[in-house]
Amino acid sequence: MKSKRKTTIKDIANVLKITPSAVSRALNDNPRISDKTKEAVKKVALELEYQPNQLASALRSGKSNLVGVIVPKTNSYFFSTVVESIENELNKEGYNVIITQSNESYKKECRNIQTLLQTQVDGIIASLANETVDFSHYEKIKSKGIPLILYDRGENDIGVDYIGIDDYESSHLVVEHLVEQGCKRIAHLAGLSQARIYKNRIRGYVDALEKHNLPLDTDLIKESNLTLEDGRKKTKELLRLPNRPDAIYAAGDYAALGALQILQENNIKVPEEIALVGFSNEPFTSLIKPTITTISQHNKKIGKLVAKQFLKRVNDKNWKPVLTKTILKAELIIRDSSKKI
Template sequence: MSSKPKVTIHDIAEKLNITASTVSRALNDHPRISEATKKTVLKAAKSLNYQPNNIAAALRNGKSYIIGIIIPTVDRAFFASVIRGVEEVANKLNYKVIISQSYDNYEKEVQTVDALLSARVDGIIASIGKNTENFDHYKRTQEKGIPLVLFDRTTDELEVSQVMIDDYLGAYKVVEHLIKQGARRIAHFTSPKKVSVFKERLRGYVDALRDYEIPFDEALVIKSNLQLEDGRASMEQLLALSNPPDAVFSASDYGAMGAMQVVKEKGLRVPQDVALAGFGNEPFTSFSEPGLTTVDQFSLTMGRITAELFFEHFKAGTDKKLVPQKTVLKPELVVRGSSLKADALKKDEAIKSN
């Protein structure tokens, strides 16, 4: 069974007995076309189920009014919120976005960049996948003069503008908080991948221990994909040590939640026996019992700033004098019950004394 041929502006012109150029101008809201004609053309286009050819339009006008966004996965509140921030800015400027997921797969990310370039997008906003170590696909974007802005997961190997949170400061604040709550054997869940965010969070963890004169123990640093099941496996490994930790800082909220499940299943208390903290401020962190201490990354703000930076570059065109900008947002420590070790122990003592 053959499919119906795609409706063109010539079909609309034939239906209305006007020229194809008049139809084209009407569809593009040309000022020399009357409002009555525009309404008639739009009505006919709708009745014929006309779909504009964005690639052809981009070739004619030099603009597609479409931005490509590449994220590792859409099922994270953080990335969903960033996209919302980007769209808020883009839609006000009559731009649409195409959202693609790399699933942290390098080959998929390369294919996505090529597909977006073939679709003639006006630019790309991306967060690099965990497994990406070669950036030639992004360099091709730059070589074609297509604006590229990175957010959250970035790299200094590309001379492009970046928007990120201060991951080092966020991690430092978490570990400092745990130390002030009396924790002395603090474990850390990190990623084995060479992703900037995880490297910076590990660096913040190490420096906080050093500044408070707490020995660094390699056995307390567990590398994984930082998903819920990874947090569970990592916590099992830590509790099997002859000297298990009294606190855990996970570079993701998901890893921390997996750890919390295991701690409770073992009959231990959070935070008295093991204090816990994550990173990201995912929505579920406020619903757990106790609530999970974490770091707010201000994802909506990050999305808005990323989009504003993108359009600033887009307006500047391919001006070689344009200097890449690095915008670093200040994180906020969100303290909840999972890390309040000292307070919980004091409360237990008060109950015992009564």
């Protein structure tokens, strides 16, 4: 027969004929408690299979040791590895991670925040849904006084810590590479320009063209939600242009895949006739034929930095939200889809 009720510090106290407070302090390694008592307490705790009630502890101390992570989509290699890395880092420090997904929906994102705040998380780590253009729901987090860290999809206006890659620079890497391969008419399947990261990729693309003395043809920029389907659609449009591009740079791997499908369906050789570059280094980019050139965002490192930043904030009493940015240099992974030479 298993023990009915859970053991509490009271039970331990009873066994040892000391008070619950002494037990509590002993378990928390309070310097005022003698080593002898500490040992005894820990031994009994083990024997009684004592499991601290985090709720009670959280209630009293005001710390839940829970961190909420909001992910646009767990079903993405990038996000799932970032989260994994955040988890690893925070678990070490005794924090547990609650993952919620917004599914790229603004409404769900609001609900997520509401939920996390109700759960009394000690902080929130978030990446914005594509839909999100209004940020007032994030003010709630700030006004609660708990740390808020944004990653990948951030926004200056929220004025908090942000960790991500240099999207502007990434576009330069891509364009430079394509120019080296001899491309002259580089199209861009751009992300929704409302989001900062996609805006930066577009800026980078435009500036890089100029840098390499290539004319800017706005017909070659197609704004897209970067899904596979939309990638197909926008690529079809590109192919209908009187003057076809000789390279396509998609701001997302799925859109790149859509493009690849259309090109292959039209018997256009990749990379010989049209070179192709994606973004994010989703696993499939290295799995298909041809393998797709793409940008790696240092997933693990981002997660680690995010976690570290959170820890820094949460351990810093009287800290105020402030805009900081940690920008990582992205890495261009050159594969077959763009190797003309």
